[in-house]
Amino acid sequence: MSKQTDDFFKNIISHAKEYGFVFPSSEIYDGLSAVYDYGQLGSELKNNLKTYWWKSMVQLNENIVGIDAAIFMHPTTWKASGHVDGFNDPMIDNKDSKKRYRADQLIEDKIDRYEKDGKNEKAAQLQKDLDDALNADDLVRLKTIIEEHNIVCPISGTKNWTDVRQFNLMFATQMGAMADGAEQVYLRPETAQGIFVNFLNVQKTGRMKIPFGIAQIGKAFRNEVIARQFIMRMREFEQMEMQFFVRPGTDSEWYAKWKENRLKWHLALGADETKYRYHDHVKLAHYAKAAVDIEYQFPFGFKEVEGIHSRSDFDLKQHQEFSGKKMQYFDPEINQSYIPFVIETSIGLDRLFLTVLANSLVQEDLSTEDKQDSRVVLKFHPAIAPVKAAILPLTKKDGLPEKAREIMSKLKLDYNIQYDEKDSIGKRYRRQVAIGTPFCITVGHQTLEDNMVTIRHRDSMQQERVNIDELENIIGNLVSMSNLLKQLI
Numbered sequence: 296m297s298k299q300t301d302d303f304f305k306n307i308i309s310h311a312k313e314y315g316f317v318f319p320s321s322e323i324y325d326g327l328s329a330v331y332d333y334g335q336l337g338s339e340l341k342n343n344l345k346t347y348w349w350k351s352m353v354q355l356n357e358n359i360v361g362i363d364a365a366i367f368m369h370p371t372t373w374k375a376s377g378h379v380d381g382f383n384d385p386m387i388d389n390k391d392s393k394k395r396y397r398a399d400q401l402i403e404d405k406i407d408r409y410e411k412d413g414k415n416e417k418a419a420q421l422q423k424d425l426d427d428a429l430n431a432d433d434l435v436r437l438k439t440i441i442e443e444h445n446i447v448c449p450i451s452g453t454k455n456w457t458d459v460r461q462f463n464l465m466f467a468t469q470m471g472a473m474a475d476g477a478e479q480v481y482l483r484p485e486t487a488q489g490i491f492v493n494f495l496n497v498q499k500t501g502r503m504k505i506p507f508g509i510a511q512i513g514k515a516f517r518n519e520v521i522a523r524q525f526i527m528r529m530r531e532f533e534q535m536e537m538q539f540f541v542r543p544g545t546d547s548e549w550y551a552k553w554k555e556n557r558l559k560w561h562l563a564l565g566a567d568e569t570k571y572r573y574h575d576h577v578k579l580a581h582y583a584k585a586a587v588d589i590e591y592q593f594p595f596g597f598k599e600v601e602g603i604h605s606r607s608d609f610d611l612k613q614h615q616e617f618s619g620k621k622m623q624y625f626d627p628e629i630n631q632s633y634i635p636f637v638i639e640t641s642i643g644l645d646r647l648f649l650t651v652l653a654n655s656l657v658q659e660d661l662s663t664e665d666k667q668d669s670r671v672v673l674k675f676h677p678a679i680a681p682v683k684a685a686i687l688p689l690t691k692k693d694g695l696p697e698k699a700r701e702i703m704s705k706l707k708l709d710y711n712i713q714y715d716e717k718d719s720i721g722k723r724y725r726r727q728v729a730i731g732t733p734f735c736i737t738v739g740h741q742t743l744e745d746n747m748v749t750i751r752h753r754d755s756m757q758q759e760r761v762n763i764d765e766l767e768n769i770i771g772n773l774v775s776m777s778n779l780l781k782q783l784i
Contacts, residue, residue, distance in 0.1 A: 304594040307652050308525050310671070314730050316340065316652070317526060329530045336730055337648070339681035339711060341533075344647055345512055347679060348535045350776060351560060351783055352510040359508035359537065360501055364489025366514060367470065367480050372488050375617035376610065377582065378465060382484060385429075385437055386462035389448035390455040398437045398459045399429060401446050407596060426577040434459040464517045482516035487639060489513070490538045491610045494622060505624055505635055506549065508539040512644070524595055526645045533644040540635035542626065543608065549638045550585055550605045556783075557601055557640050558589055563782040565676050566654045572597060582609040584636075591650045600650050601642040608634040651675065655731065673731030674754060677774040682732045683710040684770055687723050689739040691716050699738040702748070702763060710770060728753050733774060736766065 311317040316337035319326040333341055353361045373379050385398040402425050409418035421444065428436040437459045447454050466482040483489070490509045497509055512535045541549045554573070562568055574597070576586035584607040588599040611634045615622040623632045655675050661668040677683070686703045688695035696716060706712050713732065715723050720737065727735050737749040742763075750769070751758045761769060 300594040303656075304525075304653075306658075307594070307649075307656055310656060310673075310729075311337070311525075311652060329528065331526055331529065336681040340651070340675070340679065341644060341648060343679040343681070344644060344651065345535065347564075347776060347779055348560075348642070349510065349512065350780060352508070352537050355780060355783060356508065358503070358506060359510055359539075360497060360503070361510040361512075362490065362493060362497060363513065364486065364493060364511060366483050368483060368488060368492070370478070370480055371617055372492060372614075373465065373481050373484075375613040376488050376491075377613070378481075378484055379463075382464050383461035384464060385434060385459050387438065387441070387459045388457040389451055389453065390457060391453045392448050392451035394448060394450050396448075398434075398441065399425060402437070402440055402444070405444050405446050429578045434461070462518075466516050466518050483514075484517050485515050485641075486511050486513040486534045486536050487538060487610070487641070490536070491614055494540070494611060495620075498624065505626055506539060506541045506545070508537050510535075510537040512536075524593075524598075526649050527593070527595075527598065529645060534641060535644055535647075536639065536641045538606075539638040539640070540624070541638060542629075543633055543636050546584070546605050546607070546636040546638060550603065553638050553640055554587055554603045557603060557642075560783060561589060561591075561600070561650075563676075563779050564651065564654070564679070565674075566591070566650075570654070574599070580604070582606050591653075593649070593653055598646075600646045601640065604639040604641070606637040606639050608636050610637060611635065651679070670725055670728060672728045672753065675731040675733075676779065677733040678776045678779045680731045680733050680774065681711065682713050682727070682730060683774045684734045684736055685713045685715055685723070685727045685732050687720060687735055687737045688716050689720060689737060693740060694743060695738050695740070698742060702736065702738065702766065706766065706770065709767070710774065724751065734770065 308317075312319075314336060315334035318332045318334055320330040320332045321327055349361065352359050386395060387398045387401070388395050402421065406418045406421050406425070409415070409421065421440070424436075424440055427433075428440065435458075438456060441456060442454065445454065448456075465484050467479055468482065470478050470480045490511055493509070497503060498507070512533065514531065515534050516531055518530060539549060539553065558571060558573070561571060570592040572590050572592075574588040574590050576583070576588070579586055582604075584605040586602060586604045589601040589603070590597040591600045611622040614620075615634065622634055624635050625632045652673075655673045657672045657674055659670050659672060661670055675681075684706065686699045686706075688699040699714065699716075703712050703714050713727070715726070717723070724735055731753070733753050735751040735753075737751065739749065742748055746763050747760045748763055748766070749758050750761055
C-alpha cells in the first residue's frame with residue numbers, strides 16, 4: 296500500500312469514529328480484537344443498505360421470499376454441511392513474535408509486492424504455485440513457498456516459522472444448564488444453512504414453484520486466524536444471502552444471470568465502474584460447481600465484497616442424507632421429482648459498509664485566489680444517507696427555532712431528520728456534508744414572511760428557495776429508495 300492510499304484508509308477509519316459511524320467494541324477496556332460497534336450514524340447507514348438489499352431481492356422479485364432463521368442450529372447441521380470437517384484456513388505462527396497468520400494471505404501479500412515492483416512474471420508464477428498448493432491441500436508446500444520467497448514476519452522480521460496447519464473457523468459453545476451435561480453447539484459460520492433446512496417449510500407453505508429464492512439477513516461468526524483491515528474481516532459480522540433453487544441443467548444459465556444482476560446492484564449505488572471486477576475462484580469450496588467474487592478496489596487493493604456460487608445440489612442432498620427427510624421437489628411441468636440445484640448470492644454487510652465509505656469519502660478543494668479552503672464530504676447516494684435532511688434556523692431567536700421545529704415535526708414522520716442550531720451556518724453546513732446529509736434546509740427571517748425556506752444541496756452546494764408546503768414532495772423525490780430500485784428493473 297502506497298503512503299497516499301494508506302493515508303486515505305486511515306482517514307476513512309478516523310472519519311468513521313469521529314462522526315459516529317464505527318467504534319472499537321468495548322473501547323473503555325482497550326477493545327477486543329476484530330470486533331466493532333456501529334454508532335448512531337453507522338446503524339442508520341447499515342439499516343438503509345439492508346433495506347436496499349431486501350427490497351431489491353424480495354420486493355422486486357415475485358419468486359423470492361425472506362426468512363429469519365435462528366443463529367443456533369442442531370449440531371448435525373454443520374456435520375452435514377461439511378463445516379465440522381472442512382471449514383479450515385491454513386495457519387502458521389512466527390516463533391519469535393508469537394504472532395499467528397494465514398499462510399495464504401502472507402503469500403498473497405508477497406504477490407502484491409512483486410506486482411508493485413514490476414516483477415509480474417514472478418508474481419504470476421507465485422500465484423500459480425499458491426493455487427496449486429491450496430487445491431491440493433498441500434500444507435507442506437505452503438510452508439516451502441513461504442521459505443523460498445523469503446517471506447518474513449511483519450512484526451519480528453524473521454523467518455522462524457512453524458509448520459502450516461489447518462485451523463477450524465467455527466466458534467463452539469455449550470447449550471444446557473450444566474457444563475457436564477450440556478450439548479455442544481456452534482455459532483453459525485454462515486447463514487445459508489438456515490435457508491436449506493427450511494427449504495421444504497418455505498416451499499410448501501408459500502406454494503413456491505421452481506425457480507424460486509429464499510433471502511435472509513443475519514449474523515455469522517468466524518474465529519479468524521488473523522482479522523485485519525478495519526471492518527473488512529471480523530469475527531462477528533452480518534451477511535445478506537439469497538439461495539435460488541433451480542431445475543438441474545438450468546444452473547449455468549441462472550448463475551450467469553445472477554452474476555450480472557449483482558454487479559448491476561452495486562453500480563446503482565454510484566460507484567466508479569472501474570473499481571469493480573469479477574474474480575473467478577481457482578480453488579472451489581467443497582460444495583461449489585462454480586464461483587466468482589465481485590471485488591472492489593479498496594485502498595489496500597481489490598477485495599471481495601460479494602460471492603456468487605453455483606452450489607449444485609450438495610446442501611439439500613447432504614441434509615437429506617443426515618436427517619433422513621426427503622428434500623425433493625415435485626416439478627409439475629416435467630412430472631419429475633428432484634433435488635434442486637442452488638445458485639447463491641452472498642454479500643458481507645460490513646464489507647459493503649466499508650465499500651460505501653471508501654467510495655463516498657471525498658476531500659474537495661474550494662480554494663480561491665484569495666483564500667485556501669477545503670471540505671470533507673461523504674457523497675452517499677441520497678437513498679442510503681443516514682440523515683436525509685438537516686433543519687437549520689439561521690439564529691436562535693426571533694421565532695426561527697420554533698418555525699424550524701414545526702417543519703421538522705412534519706418531515707420526521709417519514710425521514711430521519713437532524714435539527715442543528717449551534718455555531719455559524721457555515722460550520723453547520725460543513726458538519727452535515729461530513730456525515731453525508733444530502734440537503735440542508737435553512738429557516739431565515741424571511742421564512743416568517745413568505746413561508747419559504749432555502750434548500751442547500753450537498754454535492755453542488757447550490758441553493759434554492761422553496762415553499763414549506765412543497766418540502767415533503769421535494770425531499771421525498773430526492774431521497775426515495777425507488778431511485779435506486781428503478782435502476783435494477
